[in-house]
Amino acid sequence: MRNGWKRGAQGAAAFAMLALLPRCGGAVDARDEVQDGALKAVAQAALPTICQPRTYLDPRTVVAEHDGAVRNDQPNLNMSSQSTLYVDAAPTRYQSYLRFHLEGEGGELVQARLRLYAKQGTNTGLSFHPVTGGVWESTLTWNNRPMEGPAIATVSSVANDAWLTAEVKGAASDRETLSVGVFPLGDDGAEFSSREASNVSRRPQLDTVFRYDWCTYRGSSTPSQSWAKTLGGAARENAAALFNLPDGTGFVLGGRYSDGPAQAGGAALPGPSGFLVARFNTAAQHQWSRAYGVGQQVSMEAMTVTPLGNVLVVGTYLGSPDFGTGALPYIDPNTAGAGDGMFVLKLSPTGNPVWAHGFRAEKRPGWAEGAVYPTIAVPTAVATDANGSVIVAGHFKGYMDLGGGDIYAGPMSESRDDSTQSLFLAKFDYDGGHQWSQAFYTVDEYTEANALATDAAGNILMGGRSNNATLATPGMRVGTAFVARFTSSGAPVWGYGLKGGAIGRIRGLAALPDGGVAFAGGFNGTFTFQGQTYSSHDDTHDVRPDDGVFGTLTASGGEGWVRVLTTYPSGDVAEQVAVDGAGNLVVKGRVSAYTLDLGGGELGTPGLPRGGALRFVASFSPTGTHRWSRMLGTQVSNAFMAVLPDGSTRLAFTFEGSTPVGATTFVSSGQTDMGLIQFTP
Known part of the structure; x- marks a missing residue:
């Protein structure tokens, strides 16, 4: 399509x-087989020169979806539920069959190595054949076994209690299925663990490698990559923001982490959870990194950098976390999700906390005279201007005082059922003093402010x-x-909606x-x-x-x-x-x-x-x-971008496992890590 x-x-x-x-x-x-010389030769990309090619070899191990043995002296016997696959020539002939579902849709299959665990080996060898047709599992018998083709591999012997490996790529009938028969070459029979074996690690396996020739770049200029960097430790780290320093000396990364100590390029940051801010120079060399809200119920929602290099962070919290300037007003942790508070935090150019404010919202519904209920206050975007002001947008319900008196989300935000949320926009000076705040009523429970920016005029x-x-x-x-x-004073100029x-x-x-x-x-x-x-x-x-x-x-x-x-x-x-x-x-x-x-x-x-x-x-x-x-x-998630005046593009992202981006393959330490990369125009 x-x-x-x-x-x-x-x-x-x-x-x-x-x-x-x-x-x-x-x-x-x-597996080590991926590094074989044959595969290295296969990996030479053959894409047109009009793009920047990259060949990616994708190794996977799949287990058999069907297997079973048959015997000629009992031609109607089904043996597929047994834990053993038999292969023998005399006095009874046994043959075994296996089918695998290939999981490399769209790629080129360049390796398929069958691995069978031999409970009993053989001195007279085996042959491997592509098979088609027939039936499988509960109805597989000698009489309706698949039809075999010419042998695609043979082995002369198999040791006892050892793995047998055979290249069977020729048994792939299409992009999705590989079906192979294992036949005896002599009368010294062999026995292998089947997919019903109690020891899961010894069940039949197929080691596959699929090749993908990607075109990764299109454009009129020759692309290049300045640098790449992996950040990660024992924790589950996730990129949350990326901003260039206005003076051109580097950039600042924001992130979240959980499940242990984090790593952002310097010393390990304490666990078990929190958010982090790290600063790097133009070559991605680490300058400093710090953790905030360690072990507390906090979440970074957005970040920006002022003209002087101060870092502004907004997010939500419960309890009374202390970012280093004093505890925030208490928010009952039992109201999680229904009554989260919001914080605004300013950090110095070296990451030291300068000031922090906490705010809450509450419902005061007329249908419950005198009652007050905690409700949500969620900052979703933050921006700054030439004066280092803090501009925050988000959504809330009920009433909220950001320093200039209550703003109101409207009566629908206090409804008993299907309450809606409204937007807010507020501005603080560089010292955190309230300048103005306002609310925008809506009747949409999914209303959100997702983006915020300022222009040269403020x-x-x-x-x-x-x-x-x-x-x-x-x-x-x-x-x-x-x-x-x-x-800059909050007066509306115009509003545009998709028509x-x-x-x-x-x-x-x-x-x-x-x-x-x-x-x-x-x-x-x-x-x-x-x-x-x-x-x-x-x-x-x-x-x-x-x-x-x-x-x-x-x-x-x-x-x-x-x-x-x-x-x-x-x-x-x-x-x-x-x-x-x-x-x-x-x-x-x-x-x-x-x-x-x-x-x-x-x-x-x-x-x-x-x-x-x-x-x-x-x-x-x-x-x-x-x-x-x-x-x-x-395989990249949570990507964030910062663009330089010359068009060079820096990216911060979250990844797990082996992840190719540009000319670099990023490898995580086990859980999710953060990657940094810079491309020239």
Whole structure:
């Protein structure tokens, strides 16, 4: 099925993408055989020079899905439930059969090594044959056994209590199935553990290696990679934010961790859990890293860096955590999920806590006279300006005082049933003093502020999901994807929502040099932009946006250009957008496809190893023309992007296992780790 990467505004041409549903893989067992010289030769990629190729060898071990032995003297006997596979020539002839489901959809099978555990070996040898037809398991007998082909491998002998290994790649009948028969070459019989064996580790196995030739980059320039770095310790570390230092001396990474001490490039950070901030120079050399909220009920939700290199963190908490400046106001831990408090934290350029504030929200419903109930206050985005101010957006229910008196989420937020949440936007000075705060009523329980940015003049840009008339064009339906501009004092300038019947969510914003704004997010349904209609692949969902969208708006909130990404079945989103010094856009996102064409040619390959979403980062000119696009792979999660003025792109991401990104294969320490990488334009 063909799916479209649609380009709008001024009649630009449409691009195409082939999308298939990924399959999740099985257990991975990277044995020494993968390093054999034969496989090294196989790994030489043969892709066109118009892309940057990478060959990936994907080793997996699968167990037999069917097996059984048959005997000629009892031609109707089924032996498939026995724990032993028999092979013998005389006086009774025994033959055994095995079938495996191959788990490398789309790749090229370059190795398939059958491994059988010999309980009793043989001195007269065995032969291995591809087999077709017949029946399996409970109905397998000598009379209806599969039909064999010519031998594809032989062994002259097999030791007792040892593993037999034979290359049987020729027994693969298609991309999904490998069926093999094991026959005697003499009258010294052999016995092997079957898939019914009580010792699971001795059941029949097939060690496979699939080859994937990826096109990882498309563009007019020669791409390169500046550096790559793995960060990880005993804990489960997850990347949560990445920001360049405004003075160009490096960058700051934010992360979360659990299940033990964490590692972010320096000394181990104490466990069992918390969030971390780490600073690196331009070559990704560690400068410092610190942990906060260790062992407490805290969660980092967003982070940014001020012009002077201070770090601002917002998140939620329970209890009364102390980040180093005093305990926050107590929030009852028993209200988890229903009454989380929010914190705002400022760190110095060396990671020392400067100040921290904690806030709570509460319901005061009229239907319960005098009653007060704790409720949620969740900061979801934070930004700063030239003065180092702290600008926070999020959602809450009931009433909340951020320092300037109560703001109110509206009567629907205090409803007995199906209560809704409303957005808030607030500004604090560099010392944490309240400047202003305001709320935006909605009637949508899924309303959120997901993106926040400022421009050179200090104007504030907010994006997310809401039908509030201040944030989106009046009359928009519930769940509209919106972008809104405010002055530095919080006065609304304009609000824009996707026009039509679509719902959606704006996840990323960036100010453009001409005063406009770049946006990125997702949508579901149908909307119009510059007079052209765009529809999602599947418009049956009314909560989760299914397809990606990004583009630009003018300084006055008018429509610039837009791109829409729709693949089968769903799950596409443009997650983040940034702007380089020349006004080019860099977009990061993911699609539910094997291959992806963002305008410069196909990335990926049909059939991605181990399934998952295909993540990408791509650059477009100020008018929307494709400049370059890069595939990040399918095993990367929680990716965050920071773009330099020259267009170089830094990425922080979460990964587990062996994960190829760019020219580097990242290997985790066992649980999830964090990866860092920088690409030049």
